[in-house]
Amino acid sequence: MATRAAGRSEQVWITMDDGVRLAATLHLPAADAPQPCLLEALPYRKDDITSSYTEEYERLREEFGYAVCRVDLRGTGSSEGIAVDEYPPREQDDLVAVIAWLAAQSWCDGSIGMYGTSYSGFNAIQVAMRRPPALKAIAPIYATDDRYTDDVHYMGGSLRLLDVVDYPTYMIAMNALPPVPSIAGPDWRERWLDRLDRTEPWLLRWLQEATDGPYWRHGSLRDPSLPDPEGLLHLGYERIDVPTMIVAGWADGYRNNSFRTVASLRDAGTPARLVAGPWSHMSAESALPGPHIDLAAELARWFDRWLRGADNGVDAEPPYTFFLRESGGAPEPDAAQVAGSWRSMPDWPNTTWRCPLSWVIGGGTRVLAVRPDTGTAAWNSCAGRLPWGQPTDQRFDDAASLTWDFPAESDPMTLIGPGWVRLRVAADQPVASVSVKLCDVADDGTSTLITRGFLNLTHRDGHTDPVPLVPGEFVDAEVELETCAYTLLPGRRLRLSVTGVDWPNTIAPPRPVTLAVDGDATTISLPPPHDTDPAPRYDQGQRAVEGDPAGWRISDDVVDRVTTAAVEHGSTWDITGGTCTDRYTGSVTVDRRTWRQTSTSTARFTLTWGDTSVSTECAVELTADADHLTVAITLQAYDGDAVVSKRCWNHQAARRFG
Template sequence: MATRAAGRSEQVWITMDDGIRLAASLFLPASDAPQPCLLEALPYRKDDITSSYTEEYERLRDEFSYAVCRVDLRGTGSSQGVAVDEYPLREQDDLVAVVAWLAAQPWCDGGVGMYGTSYSGFNAIQVAMRRPPALKAIVPIYATDDRYTDDVHYMGGSLRLLDVVDYPTYMIAMNALPPVPSIAGPDWRERWHDRLDRTEPWLLRWLDEPLDGPYWRHGSLRDSSLDTGESYGNDYARIAVPTMVVAGWADGYRNNSFRTVAQLRDAGTPARLLAGPWSHMSAESALPGPHLDLVAELARWFDRWLRGADNGVDAEPPYTFFLRESGGAPEPDAAQVAGSWRSMPDWPNTTWRCPRSWAIGGGTRVLAVRADTGTAAWNSCAGRLPWGQPTDQRFDDAASLTWDLPTETEPLTLIGPGWVSLRVAADQPLASVSVKLCDVADDGTSTLITRGFLNLAHRAGHTEPVPLTPVEFTDVEVELETCAYTVLPGRRLRLSVSGVDWPNTVAPPRPVTLAVDGDRSTIHLPAPQNHDPAPRYDQGQRAVEGDAVAWRISDDVIDRVTTATVEHGSTWDIAGGTCTDRYSASVTVDRRTWRQTSTSTARFTLTWGETSVSTECAVELTADADHLTVAITLQAYDGAAVVSKRCWNHQAARRFG
């Protein structure tokens, strides 16, 4: 599409019913004719930390003639108020009001769309559940319909240990930064000090909510009736606006893909899936590729549902995805992976069960679980390095129970989620099971296809855990993460089972021995569906990484301690100055006692002319046999002077692992 005349940008305040003002940036087309408006709402500071998003907003404005609004959520960036938690009810109330405000502006034709990556994908789903009249379509990117099972807090009923050192840490430091002086005005320091005094770490609440329930159901589309006590039947029917879900097979929110689109379509809502091989990064540059121009795809979707354009997007197959296939050795920073774009006209609903099954066999086998098993795929949500792709799994396979399934003479295509039925026993009341499915080459290279994890106390559900009876066998089902993958002829399909997935999740409280009765265990995989070639998208470009990236696994042989360490940082230009982030973290496990620690430090520095401010957060979490103990220190600097120092110490019992 030819580039149109550049529009204009402006900063505005949107006042809420309680008087709090939200800071917003508007990107308005050059045309005087009213246009639909697209909204993205994030806590990640529009004017500095994520100021690079501006290029996307300008493209939507100048190439596709959309008005665009980017909002700093309450208590973040330059907006007033306090950020009390992620996705609070007040935040949804605010965004419903923002949608109405946008629709009433003279430059808007009354139609609003919401979209965004991760956090803004979540709130696009949540606001759509509220059904504001002016909201006409949404595009959640790398988000999910279930905050407990498929977010960064818990996995299979266990704490996501690695995520403690990442997202919670930098959000504490980010939420403590001041408003931008040129936007907030001369009293910006007063507002900053108020924010420093009143903002609490979100992590503390998350540690106090280890079980599913009303806290996690709030903002979850799946089974959200638990949040209100009302019955909605199919909860997905709460969303009536056309929805395009964008997912990545290397992203932690991949399970939202097929199931959400299928459920929305079953409820009569127009829905589309676009899933690539990507990590938690832009589809134009994510590791790995191939890539596509997602801005153009967004415009096609919104053109159809906000402008009524007869562009055929609703007549295309509703499921378009990249089907990976057997290729070279897995690399942590792979720029491209083998496969092809495919499409499907339909997808089974939730009553469908995988018809392709294999008995594992081999009798009963016993594993003395090694506490550090999992470092070859230690992060289930890849993103910008050092959060990279899984490496060769053969080293974790060697510390697991493994079964090689018969070699196929025809390509074996897996599309969707599968599961493993296991008959297991453990010598401890609190134990877990980690399952991985790998593609094994002739030279022994083992590539991860999909994984599953279950805290065995949660075998009957995530609301009322029941510890195991030691050494007594029990039957469990472990759901495998959604994938789209073809195993080529001559390759082997390997199932590996361990008792930990470390440090992706916290290991059980004490050393454990696991037994698996293979004769009464079965693997169930999604059978091939009718899938056709889809358009080949542009390859895109490899992402540019930060200027300080490290990713290390080390072994203290004498003390029997394994440590995973990451570091990264960047400096970039912002309006009137610079922004710098620096981050370092490590996670350790004692292989004798299974005591685990995570330590992390995140620091942000903003400069505007002669003014320089910084915040630094340090988080240390210890998981011993009985407790999770966390210590948090937050310091803020105005120039070289410390203007605030706050400390939190918190302990939660490990009742169910």
């Protein structure tokens, strides 16, 4: 590729219809003619906390000739206004206006693409649902089509307990940081104090919205409330009509937004493509685990086709490209590589995906007194940079679960897509849950997690209106297994593991519980065989990034019968004109006698610009006993060593169904 002249970067304000100004950075190529623009919009502070993203924007500008705009969302970073929640309607209004503003600039040819990881993947989907005229294509990376079932708040109808330690806590502290003085101007402190006075913790609203409904349907492309006579669960996707490239990772928490979304968009007539690797919630160029790809080049190919009209063949390639994992060595929390190969498929038969391989597990009725700390071998369902690592050997959780092993196959068994376990189950409490895992078991007993599913049994008939169990009465419950792409090699055993908790990934039920599973009325349904083809060999990208030192500990207080999962991590890096430091600590505990649970966490950010130093620190303590869910939040802000704000929030709600 010919060397391009160096472009430039500049800070701009984009004014909304209510007068609020959004802070944006433009990365503009040195071009003789207007070029398309790529937009990424995040609340994660473009000029300090995520300033490292600039390298990717500059590469898209210099190597591929795109203009790139990075926006601080309303009330975050240097943008004006207040951040009232994640993905509020006003946010999409703002971004529709930003797209129109970008398309009208002299350096832009009028074509806009949206892309980004996690939050910016979410709002790429949400804005595409609004159909702004200048938006021509999107590329959501590690995002979701369903905010209730597949986000960091609830799983199977139960609170994601471990996530309270992470995202909800650090967003309170991050949203309380001031605008950058060099961008905001001399009144930055006044703006900061106003932000501190008016910004509320997002966590409180999430705890109030414990069941599915209008709050979670806003911003969700998937809409299970629509009529669904064939059980396809993919209606509503016709709201997006721009070409969409989904990027997913099998160690990421948003893996379900993969085959089903691409298949459903294609059914609706929208060009769509899937690229799914083994990655965690990190860059596909450096994530743990690999192998990696040069994702920036793949993004450029996608946008070249749909923003520039380039006849580069990307739309003629198989729409499903994915890394097919296979049986390998022992699972490790920080594995740099996993075994498998890149594969592709021309189609994924989503209209028949609920007619897969199916068999009864058998064995009559089995009873399990549930241990509430079962799950620490796969303690969170969204791996990322340590301490948020990958699942370890499952045999220790298997030992505290009901398990069924199925004989080794003489031919490889390949699973591509979701599966289901349909259980006949009873509990001795009105509120109970069921955790299901499929594992790949080696001759030496090593158990590798393939996929998992979880269901709060009071949500067995849907997530909008929970229904308590009648103690001792058997019910039918269907647990959807998370989407995967995995091959069991000959000689391995497939293990079904069933218990009543997935802790600390999700909160355990309010009281000790015993489950009974009728194996003669319980079935496993797995995806039907799919023919796959070799995929193009990707550039391996960078080596995996280890990150800064992190603590990740599971401990047992033998006398008090309390299990604790604890994390700590943090780092310091240079930013324009200064430094940024973050520090996180957190722990979750469960009392194995009473099932009382706690989550405690702190997040602290410190920014320095020359002689100016500011900090915010948030502490969250959540307690779940048999009857109540109680949360206490304290937020303090410092200008130098002086406390300029201290706010406290307390919330208590009855535990009715979770």
